[in-house]
Amino acid sequence: AQSVAQPEDQVNVAEGNPLTVKCTYSVSGNPYLFWYVQYPNRGLQFLLKYITGDNLVKGSYGFEAEFNKSQTSFHLKKPSALVSDSALYFCAVRDRGAGGGNKLTFGTGTQLKVEL
Amino acid sequence: AAGVIQSPRHLIKEKRETATLKCYPIPRHDTVYWYQQGPGQDPQFLISFYEKMQSDKGSIPDRFSAQQFSDYHSELNMSSLELGDSALYFCASSFSGRAYEQYFGPGTRLTVT
Numbered sequence: 001a002q003s004v005a006q007p008e009d010q011v012n013v014a015e016g017n018p019l020t021v022k023c024t025y026s027v028s029g030n031p032y033l034f035w036y037v038q039y040p041n042r043g044l045q046f047l048l049k050y051i052t053g054d055n056l057v058k059g060s061y062g063f064e065a066e067f068n069k070s071q072t073s074f075h076l077k078k079p080s081a082l083v084s085d086s087a088l089y090f091c092a093v094r095d096r097g098a099g100g101g102n103k104l105t106f107g108t109g110t111q112l113k114v115e116l
Numbered sequence: 117a118a119g120v121i122q123s124p125r126h127l128i129k130e131k132r133e134t135a136t137l138k139c140y141p142i143p144r145h146d147t148v149y150w151y152q153q154g155p156g157q158d159p160q161f162l163i164s165f166y167e168k169m170q171s172d173k174g175s176i177p178d179r180f181s182a183q184q185f186s187d188y189h190s191e192l193n194m195s196s197l198e199l200g201d202s203a204l205y206f207c208a209s210s211f212s213g214r215a216y217e218q219y220f221g222p223g224t225r226l227t228v229t
Contacts, residue, residue: 011136032216043120043206044159044220051216083209089157094216095170097164102216103149 002030002095003032004074006107013081013114021110023091031092033074034104039087047089049075061085081114088112105114118142120209128227129197137192137224142207148190149172149208149218150182157199159206165190168211197228 003026013019025031035047048059055067065076076089091107121140131153141148147166151159154173163176165184176182179197184190185191194201208218 001160041225043222044208046217046219049217059153085172097174099148099164099170099172101164101166101172102147102150102210102218103161103164103172103174104159104218105161108158 002031002093004033004105004107006089006091006110008110009108010111010113011101013112015083015116016080016115018082019078019085019112020112021089021091021112023074023107024059025072025074025076025091025093027093027103031067031074033067034064034092034094035063035076036073036090036092036106037087038090038109040059047076047079060106069075081112083114086112086114120140120207120219122205122207122221122224124224125222126225127158128229131136131197131199131228133197133228135194135197135226137194137205137207137226139190139192139209139221141188141190142211143206145211146188147208147210147212148184148188150176150190150192151206151208151220153204153206153223154200155203157203160218175215194226199228202226202228210221 034043092104095105149164150162153159162176204223
């Protein structure tokens with residue numbers, strides 16, 4: 001089965017500073033990787049995906065992620081953090097089920113706190 | 117743009133009762149997924165449907181059943197509710213041509229007392 005790991009439960013960063021939220025993956029075959037963000041009592045919002053192509057993927061709200069095959073990582077980044085970026089971030093990987101479906105397997109989530 | 121609609125948004129039930137959660141996918145999306153997110157947990161895949169047929173099954177209890185209807189909406193039926201079923205239940209939808217892109221609804225928060 002495919003899996004992703006988020007080694008940090010929480011990341012704190014000052015507003016205006018760059019942020020990185022880490023994710024590593026373990027897959028067989030080519031990985032389909034995703035980042036989602038969840039605000040309190042809200043659903044999961046899609047940020048970006050890596051399917052194939054350029055290793056640097058640009059997504060919504062100024063976020064980007066770097067796919068690194070040799071390090072099996074897919075870290076989420078933003079050059080300048082905003083207080084409004086404070087939320088729970090999930091890394092996810094497409095996992096082919098027995099029926100051929102495209103279920104997502106999520107990491108445990110990283111709480112990002114951006115402070116003034 | 118239209119998003120995934122889930123109803124109800126909040127539901128309170130007692131132990132041993134039944135609950136039905138509804139999901140209306142984005143127009144033209146033919147695949148629906150259900151996920152369960154317990155308190156402080158990551159979302160866990162329950163079940164999915166493509167063109168009204170079950171496509172995959174995850175860690176869904178036997179007390180739960182689901183189906184997708186001809187208009188592509190889906191319902192998750194939960195019986196003999198237990199306290200441990202209290203969670204946020206997400207529905208997601210995708211279009212088969214880009215099946216790896218799942219768009220999530222706002223979730224239904226189920227509280228079992």
